Amino acid sequence: MRLATAALSLAAAVSAQVPYERILEARKEPHNWLTYSGTYDGQRYSSLNQIHAGNVKKLGVAWVQQSGATEPTQTSPIVVDGTMYITEPPNVVKALDALTGTVIWTYKKTIPDDLRLCCSRVNRGVAVLDDMVYYTSIDAHMIALDAKTGRVRWDVSFGDHKLGYSSTNAPLAIKGKVITGVGGGEYGIRGFVDAYDAKTGKRLWRTHTVPARGEPGVETWAGKSYESGSGSTWVTGSYDPVNNLVIWGVGNPGPDWNGDVRKGDNLYTDSFIALDGGTGEMKWFYQFTPHDTHDWDATQVPVLIDGTFRGQPRKMVATANRNAFYYVLDRATGKYLHAKPYVKQTWARGIDDNGRPMMLPGTDPTVEGNLLYPSLAGGTNWFSPSWSPKHNLFYVPVREEGAYYYKGEAEFKPGALFNGGGQRSNPAEEPYGAIRALETDSGNLKWEFRMKTQASAGILSTAGDIVFSGTGQGDVIALHAATGELLWKFKGGGGVIAAPVTYLVGGKQYISLAVGRALFAFTLVE
Amino acid sequence: MAVHGQDEKKKEEVVLPTASEDLERGKKLYDGSCQLCHGPLGDGGKGANLAQAKLPRAQTDGDLARVIEIGIPGTEMPGAWHMTRREVTQVAAYVRTFGKTTREAAPGDAGRGRSLYFGKGGCQGCHTTKNPEGVLAGGLMGPDLSVIGSRRSVAHLREALVDPGASLPDYFMDTTVSMKSGGKINGRRLNEETFTIVVQDYGGKVHVIDKTNVAEVVKDRKKSPMPSYGGKLSASEIDDVVSFLVSLQEAR
Numbered sequence: 203m204r205l206a207t208a209a210l211s212l213a214a215a216v217s218a219q220v221p222y223e224r225i226l227e228a229r230k231e232p233h234n235w236l237t238y239s240g241t242y243d244g245q246r247y248s249s250l251n252q253i254h255a256g257n258v259k260k261l262g263v264a265w266v267q268q269s270g271a272t273e274p275t276q277t278s279p280i281v282v283d284g285t286m287y288i289t290e291p292p293n294v295v296k297a298l299d300a301l302t303g304t305v306i307w308t309y310k311k312t313i314p315d316d317l318r319l320c321c322s323r324v325n326r327g328v329a330v331l332d333d334m335v336y337y338t339s340i341d342a343h344m345i346a347l348d349a350k351t352g353r354v355r356w357d358v359s360f361g362d363h364k365l366g367y368s369s370t371n372a373p374l375a376i377k378g379k380v381i382t383g384v385g386g387g388e389y390g391i392r393g394f395v396d397a398y399d400a401k402t403g404k405r406l407w408r409t410h411t412v413p414a415r416g417e418p419g420v421e422t423w424a425g426k427s428y429e430s431g432s433g434s435t436w437v438t439g440s441y442d443p444v445n446n447l448v449i450w451g452v453g454n455p456g457p458d459w460n461g462d463v464r465k466g467d468n469l470y471t472d473s474f475i476a477l478d479g480g481t482g483e484m485k486w487f488y489q490f491t492p493h494d495t496h497d498w499d500a501t502q503v504p505v506l507i508d509g510t511f512r513g514q515p516r517k518m519v520a521t522a523n524r525n526a527f528y529y530v531l532d533r534a535t536g537k538y539l540h541a542k543p544y545v546k547q548t549w550a551r552g553i554d555d556n557g558r559p560m561m562l563p564g565t566d567p568t569v570e571g572n573l574l575y576p577s578l579a580g581g582t583n584w585f586s587p588s589w590s591p592k593h594n595l596f597y598v599p600v601r602e603e604g605a606y607y608y609k610g611e612a613e614f615k616p617g618a619l620f621n622g623g624g625q626r627s628n629p630a631e632e633p634y635g636a637i638r639a640l641e642t643d644s645g646n647l648k649w650e651f652r653m654k655t656q657a658s659a660g661i662l663s664t665a666g667d668i669v670f671s672g673t674g675q676g677d678v679i680a681l682h683a684a685t686g687e688l689l690w691k692f693k694g695g696g697g698v699i700a701a702p703v704t705y706l707v708g709g710k711q712y713i714s715l716a717v718g719r720a721l722f723a724f725t726l727v728e
Numbered sequence: 729m730a731v732h733g734q735d736e737k738k739k740e741e742v743v744l745p746t747a748s749e750d751l752e753r754g755k756k757l758y759d760g761s762c763q764l765c766h767g768p769l770g771d772g773g774k775g776a777n778l779a780q781a782k783l784p785r786a787q788t789d790g791d792l793a794r795v796i797e798i799g800i801p802g803t804e805m806p807g808a809w810h811m812t813r814r815e816v817t818q819v820a821a822y823v824r825t826f827g828k829t830t831r832e833a834a835p836g837d838a839g840r841g842r843s844l845y846f847g848k849g850g851c852q853g854c855h856t857t858k859n860p861e862g863v864l865a866g867g868l869m870g871p872d873l874s875v876i877g878s879r880r881s882v883a884h885l886r887e888a889l890v891d892p893g894a895s896l897p898d899y900f901m902d903t904t905v906s907m908k909s910g911g912k913i914n915g916r917r918l919n920e921e922t923f924t925i926v927v928q929d930y931g932g933k934v935h936v937i938d939k940t941n942v943a944e945v946v947k948d949r950k951k952s953p954m955p956s957y958g959g960k961l962s963a964s965e966i967d968d969v970v971s972f973l974v975s976l977q978e979a980r
Contacts, residue, residue, distance in 0.1 A: 459810075569753075570760035608760055611812045624810020626761065632947075654922040675921045691923065 254666030265303030292323035383435025390430030407482030432456030460622025486536030524580025586660030599657030603633030660701025672698025754822030770826030841972025
């Protein structure tokens with residue numbers, strides 16, 4: 203029986219085709235997981251409810267896929283009709299049978315050994331469209347693979363790795379195009395969002411996140427500081443098909459911790475930007491942290507919500523930003539609607555009616571070190587949040603921690619680190635983490651689940667009233683979506699630095715999440 | 729994101745700056761990033777004594793710059809990844825000024841200190857040191873002291889004897905776990921996770937405790953099970969023990 207279903211799912215994989223229309227309507231096929239966040243809206247919510255609050259205690263391991271790499275697995279799997287597509291560090295894409303974990307094919311990119319990376323050779327997943335799988339490699343190439351065989355269809359470079367350009371994000375596939383951001387914010391790169399022709403790999407548009415001389419916004423950069431302004435875009439954005447808007451988060455200005463050399467607001471760093479899907483033209487932007495000196499990238503997944511705001515129906519973008527505030531914006535215009543801190547912060551008195559933070563004095567890094575909340579890793583970071591339409595709650599993985607921020611020298615040399623300082627932790631304090639549930643329109647705390655260490659994993663919420671996530675010390679956890687009560691846990695034995703997904707194959711629902719260097723699939727066991 | 733440098737760490741000639749602006753800048757950087765462990769004059773605290781003419785791990789200026797840049801893996805000495813190369817050399821130049829002033833010498837008699845350590849002090853009951861054959865011997869409640877003289881300053885060693893709770897090493901946290909059922913476990917925290925805490929009580933027994941059975945966890949960052957020797961040993965005996973500890977050096 204088991205063999206027969208495995209064979210069936212393989213057969214299904216061979217004929218899998220994922221036209222744009224299927225991704226657009228991904229909500230209608232909850233047995234699949236078709237984009238990084240599951241759906242274009244970035245909600246990481248599933249209507250599957252075979253696994254629910256009442257039976258989740260019976261979850262057990264169905265299979266494990268080990269990577270053999272030294273870096274952790276951070277992939278968020280894609281699942282199409284019984285086939286799963288994942289990435290593994292430092293350069294691997296795999297297709298697996300989603301039922302058994304059997305490897306169908308493996309692709310390995312040849313990567314250079316003179317990479318310039320701030321962090322490590324990680325990757326967060328692929329995109330699918332029609333009969334292709336799209337992958338961005340650590341050396342900033344976009345690669346299209348044949349979904350059935352893993353053979354390369356095209357491979358284009360989108361940045362010079364010797365200058366610090368890199369990539370870790372899962373691309374985003376929309377109609378006829380595949381979109382990616384770029385990493386390298388610690389190297390003074392010039393950030394952008396790119397769109398490629400899905401069939402040929404021809405670049406269709408590139409929108410820079412830092413203006414050039416003569417372009418609007420360049421006046422927010424003192425002198426020629428825009429030439430090394432960074433503004434990386436290293437986390438997958440969301441897509442609003444109604445307005446044809448690609449909404450993407452932009453990272454910190456360069457150098458990170460020394461703002462003296464780049465006086466001004468430093469547009470469009472630390473912003474959400476909304477780009478026309480057809481042309482890449484910037485339709486709106488909202489900057490969370492003007493003139494950031496704390497590395498507070500706005501590279502979080504924008505969560506697109508059709509809900510109610512102050513009693514009125516409203517199309518919103520919600521996000522918990524690295525700077526410690528939860529924000530609600532208008533989706534069509536980017537207009538600021540509301541903000542509220544979701545973790546301890548000591549840098550702003552609040553956000554004014556125009557959406558500009560009211561800065562407290564003395565918050566800049568100093569040569570001697572200046573204690574400030576949150577730390578440079580932020581109140582949250584790139585870890586996916588989740589929004590449940592069923593509970594109208596925004597779930598965010600948080601880090602409660604301050605740090606002493608240093609200001610250092612900042613001299614730009616192409617291809618060299620361009621930090622201008624850093625941080626050290628506060629020895630007087632044990633930091634901690636939590637999963638917090640916020641009310642969508644107010645950001646008020648509904649519940650929290652405390653963890654010993656700062657959060658590092660993303661969140662999945664389901665119609666089975668469950669919130670899935672993980673801890674920095676290797677626990678996979680299931681919480682009640684309405685109350686935060688712990689329903690189930692599993693010791694995976696490695697920090698969880700990835701986001702869970704769910705799918706259905708052979709009539710059974712699975713939860714898949716990477717723990718340490720291995721990808722796990724869980725299902726109900728008798 | 730956090731940054732870890734990756735190249736330019738190869739052996740190379742390093743020339744430390746000598747201009748007064750560089751030393752001033754080096755001092756500021758030192759005060760911000762190093763003083764916490766090495767003390768304001770480089771001679772005190774959790775970190776090694778830097779007020780020596782020859783630093784065992786940093787004999788050449790190149791080694792010194794490298795130690796500062798990447799830290800000493802496996803110890804509490806962190807890498808200063810947030811500094812540029814020039815800043816590293818400025819700090820290094822400032823560190824070298826410590827070696828030119830005479831540090832607080834170990835004032836006692838190491839031989840007598842040795843007798844006190846193994847005799848009246850009862851230190852061996854809680855600490856390991858290497859015996860003449862190079863074999864670790866002693867009790868396990870306190871840290872290994874085999875090379876403590878290379879790691880800690882005179883001031884810190886004296887403080888450890890007189891006021892043990894004043895500056896605890898990172899790995900030591902006195903923890904009291906009150907169980908819902910009523911009992912209490914007091915000892916050193918070996919590990920703590922979201923659902924579990926592991927405590928070794930001062931009798932040596934290890935407890936793996938499910939937090940759902942726990943009413944309260946109290947951590948005391950200022951409490952050490954080591955008795956204060958301020959009243960137990962005379963001032964000159966303390967000097968002797970400190971001198972003995974200073975003589976426990978890493979083989980070079």
